[in-house]
Amino acid sequence: MEPVLDLAAFVSASPTPYHAVAESVRRLSAAGFTEQVETQDWDDTPGGRYLVRDGTVLAWFTGGHGVRRAPLRIFAAHTDSPTLKVKPRPDTGVAGWRQVGVEVYGGALWNSWLDRDLGLAGRLALYDGSVVPVNVARPLLRVPQLAIHLDREVNQGLKLDPQRHLLPIWGLGAAREGDLLEFLASETGVDASQIAAHDLVVHDLTPPARIGRDEELFAAPRLDNQLSLHAGVTALIAASRENVPTTPVLVGFDHEEIGSDSATGAGGPLLERLLTHLAGGAEGRDPVFAAARALSCDVSHAAHPNYLERHDPSHLCVPNGGPLLKVNANQRYATDAPGAAAWRRACRDAAVPSQVFVSRNNIPCGSTVGPILSTRLGIRTVDVGVPILSMHSARELCGADDPGHLATAATAYLTDPA
Template sequence: MTEPADPAAALAAFVSASPSPYHAVAEGVRLLTAAGFTEHVETDPWPDGPGGRYLVRDGTLLAWYVPEGGAAGRPLRVYAAHTDSPTLKIKPKPDTGAAGWRQVAVEVYGGALWNSWLDRDLGVAGRLVRYDGTSVLVDVHRPLLRVPQLAIHLDRQVNQGLTLDPQHHLLPVWGLGTPAEGDLLEFLAGEAGVDPADVAAHDLVVHDVTPPARLGEDEELLAAPRLDNLASVHAGIGALLDASAAGDTVPVFVGFDHEEVGSASATGAQGPLLENVLTALAGGFDARSRVFAVSRCLSVDVTHAAHPNYLERHDPDHRALPNQGPALKVNAIQRYATDAPGAAAWRRACRKVDVPTQVFVSRNTVPCGSTVGPLLSTRLGIRTVDVGIPVLSMHSARELCGVEDLGLMRAAAAAFLTDPD
């Protein structure tokens, strides 16, 4: 994959093709396959020989490149991101309703800004799983659902504080009539070309169907859903392809599922999937401690851009702004995994390719979130650095970033993945 002429357009296409983690993985596989990467199935023997490989498990994608001469003994350079985003997930029994409306039962996935899902045209995407265990992706990428807000005439105090009960107030409507069990799944099976009788289970989410858009007088900003964290996933796949065949390191990309809900799953950062692959690349369990000691991980997740309407929520000396380069993320109590040697490695990579970088530190009175970085550094013992591009409206149904940061993130990450020192 060559560097796109318009990184914002390339990311917009990736985001639009990736309304769920399963779709993000499928789109990532498409990009890797086009670049000559081949699949490694977990139940097959470990592959020998140089070249690019990828591994898929559900909503998680792992990919790596083995240089000529093999991987054993070479430093590993890992780029870690996540494929999931805060959203509304459809419950196992989705059909519900009241007062002549057909609705869909949902629960909140991750730390979503609930109000951002109101009065938006929503589609449905995810996977349908047959009784034989095979999955089919489905994406209704057109207006299907809507979570209607209560009119101000019926709540005169709403502008003094909106309170939402997720059990009652976040249920989307999708038509009129009496709900009947199986209605939604029958409709979605038809959209996917599957016999509804063959569908045993599902993993489905709602998504905003408004296309990504450039904005600003100079179109220097990109508004899109799921920038957290598909902007990082897309940059990481590009960085891996740019770093392939460098020779002195083994570049690895991983996009985990379930980061937004704590990463405690078989396909999350607390699971064994990455550790198993890195152990094999290191040459086995007996060799991995030496290899891990000279390896590094770049944990890439978006960070908070300074909000002009709420500057009191930011540290005045550690603000990040769009289009000024990805930000190094630092936290004294290790909510981010960055330490001084890791920061030096990041700055060295940025200097090598002339990429500007910023530093983000949360205000002392405003606790920050976290990333997969501390989880991976704790599990693997690999020095880990947390970075990310600045965004506004993080965890909203629609977020905002700078278009220049997209190419800058990819370039700096590629330099990090190929740095042998």
């Protein structure tokens, strides 16, 4: 299947981090990977393994060389995206409208969620300790914008109060506590009285699509950062089909969009525990970590034709120009010269075009899991990604060729022993 169409299928199956992990596991399992249960003894026989904790997935492949004799090559992405998350007591409403209480997750572009048909997805935690996935993938919710007749100055500057103006409507009538959970119980076939808690977010229902005169562009929700996660899964599976001289590792972290400080975020211990085991334990890990390399992969900014003054004129990145190397003098990206050379070598060996991204001096860039990993682990890390427009919108845009370019270059990086 064409890489961008495969990405479309991946995104459509993954409205939340939990679903993105499940789709990654489905693909890894189909490729012969088996689960490493976190509470059980490690399986160090050759082959592919994956480990899941909530919205985070780790996967790795060891060949006949053994886990401790091959250099570690790590691909790190994240599974979460900016969105609206349902509050613990969600049932609210006024003036005959039933609404759902939400709070903003991450740095979402609030206006991009207005006037869209939205679904609801996530998970229900039951009193017996089990977890039930949820995905209502049909028009259920809508955040209505105020008519221009009632705000004549709206086109001179839209101002939204997230507490008042981002509440979705989902019906008519008086709000009644328990309505939403009763609805979700009927959707999932569970007893509403057994639902103890939930993690639920809204998601845009417009399907991914190739667009443009020549269909050279690709629009979809959650490209930040499911585009990168998809590339990492694809690259790891490709690497597992070769007799590679490395131990390739994939990690998709949750909670990057809110700072990564959680048990399943990049600031948590999961990746360090795995890499320490693969290195043969804490006492012998220093030389293994010193020889390891990590690729921190997250989307970046394409040059916006309507706001070109917001970009550095010498580092304009364009769709279908290939994945880009991210550089920042203040280490908001972890890239250094040796790491950049390793990435450029991977792109050269894979015959993939590449670009370089640097922010303007007067517009600070964001950051990624890269600086967190390099600081926590002391492993040389390079930041890369695909250029997109509308970052953190409910729907984003990239070049249709770039997802395939990224997966191809990532495969070369994961299998490079130099």
